[in-house]
Amino acid sequence: AQRVTQPEKLLSVFKGAPVELKCNYSYSGSPELFWYVQYSRQRLQLLLRHISRESIKGFTADLNKGETSFHLKKPFAQEEDSAMYYCALVNTDKLIFGTGTRLQVFP
Amino acid sequence: KAGVTQTPRYLIKTRGQQVTLSCSPISGHRSVSWYQQTPGQGLQFLFEYFSETQRNKGNFPGRFSGRQFSNSRSEMNVSTLELGDSALYLCASSLAGQGFGYTFGSGTRLTVV
Numbered sequence: 001a002q003r004v005t006q007p008e009k010l011l012s013v014f015k016g017a018p019v020e021l022k023c024n025y026s027y028s029g030s031p032e033l034f035w036y037v038q039y040s041r042q043r044l045q046l047l048l049r050h051i052s053r054e055s056i057k058g059f060t061a062d063l064n065k066g067e068t069s070f071h072l073k074k075p076f077a078q079e080e081d082s083a084m085y086y087c088a089l090v091n092t093d094k095l096i097f098g099t100g101t102r103l104q105v106f107p
Numbered sequence: 108k109a110g111v112t113q114t115p116r117y118l119i120k121t122r123g124q125q126v127t128l129s130c131s132p133i134s135g136h137r138s139v140s141w142y143q144q145t146p147g148q149g150l151q152f153l154f155e156y157f158s159e160t161q162r163n164k165g166n167f168p169g170r171f172s173g174r175q176f177s178n179s180r181s182e183m184n185v186s187t188l189e190l191g192d193s194a195l196y197l198c199a200s201s202l203a204g205q206g207f208g209y210t211f212g213s214g215t216r217l218t219v220v
Contacts, residue, residue, distance in 0.1 A: 034208070043110075044197065044211040086150065093163050094140065095199075095209060097150040 002027050002091045006098035013077050014106050021072040021101050023061075023087030032090040033070040035061055036097075039083045047085070048072070057081070077105045109134065111200050111212035119218045125186040128215045132179050132200030139181040140209065141173060144195040153196075156181055157203070188219045 003026040013019055025031055035047040047056055050063045050070060061072045070087060082105045087098040112131040120126050132139050141153040152165040156175035173183045179200075185192055195216050199209040 036211075043213045046208055046210070049208060093138065093155045093157070094152040094165065095142070095150075096152070097142075099149045 002089060002096050004087050004089050004096055004098035006085075006087055006101050008101045009099070010102045010104065012104040012106065015079055016076050019072075019074045019077045019081070019103065019105075021085050021087075021103065023070045023072065023098060025068050025070060025087075025089050027068075027089055027091070031063070031070075033061075033063060034088045034090070034095070035059070035070075035072050036086045036088055037083050038086070044086070077103075079105045079107055081105050111198055111210050113196075113198050113212035113215050115215060116213065117216045117218075119220060120188050122188055122190060122219055124188050125184065126188060126217060128183045128185075128196055128198075128217070130181045130183070130198030130200075130212060132181070132198075133210055136200035136202055136210075137179055138201040138203055139175055139179060140199045140201070141181070141183050142197040142199065143167075144197055144214070145193075150197070153183065185217075190219050193217060193219045 033050040140155040155163040175181045
C-alpha cells in the first residue's frame with residue numbers, strides 16, 4: 001500500500017541550526033513527491049516538488065529511491081520557518097499525506 | 108490571479124443534518140480535489156473531479172458525495188451528519204491533476220454538535 005511516514009511530530013531547533021525533516025514513503029513505481037507547508041493561520045501551500053529539483057526559501061529535498069526517502073533540509077533555520085510541514089505522495093490524482101512535522105525555531 | 112476559494116469559512120450543524128460546501132478553483136484549473144483534515148487522522152483524501160467526472164474516491168462512507176460543474180466549480184455534500192464529521196475540509200485545484208501540483212483553499216471548518 002502507498003504510505004508516507006514522517007516519524008517526528010515535533011522538531012525544535014535554534015535559529016541558525018541545520019534542519020532535516022524526515023520523510024519515508026512506500027510506493028510501487030516511480031513516485032512523485034511534494035513538501036507542503038502550513039504557517040500559523042495560513043492555508044496549506046506547496047513548498048517543493050521533487051521533479052523540479054529547486055530550492056525554495058533555502059529548503060531542498062532529494063529523492064533517494066534506495067532508501068525510499070525524501071527528506072527536507074535547510075542549512076540554517078530561521079524563526080519564520082516555524083510551521084507544520086507535510087510530505088505527500090501523488091498516486092492516481094490524489095495526494096497521500098504524512099502526519100506532518102511541526103518545526104519550531106527558537107531565537 | 109485569484110486563488111482557490113472555499114465557502115463558507117465556518118459552519119455549525121446539528122447531528123443528522125446535511126451540509127453542502129463549495130469550492131471555486133483557480134481559473135483554468137480543471138481538477139478539484141477534496142480533503143478532510145482532523146487532529147486524529149490528519150489529511151485524508153475524499154475525492155477528485157476532472158471535467159465534471161469523479162476520477163478518484165477515498166475511503167469515506169457514501170454519506171460523502173460531490174460534484175463538479177461545467178465551470179469547474181465543485182461542491183461537496185455530507186448527509187446525515189455525525190459528530191465525527193467535524194473537521195476542516197480542504198479543496199485543492201490543479202491544472203489537470205497528478206504532476207501539476209495542487210493549490211489549496213483556506214478550508215471550511217465544519218462543527219457538528
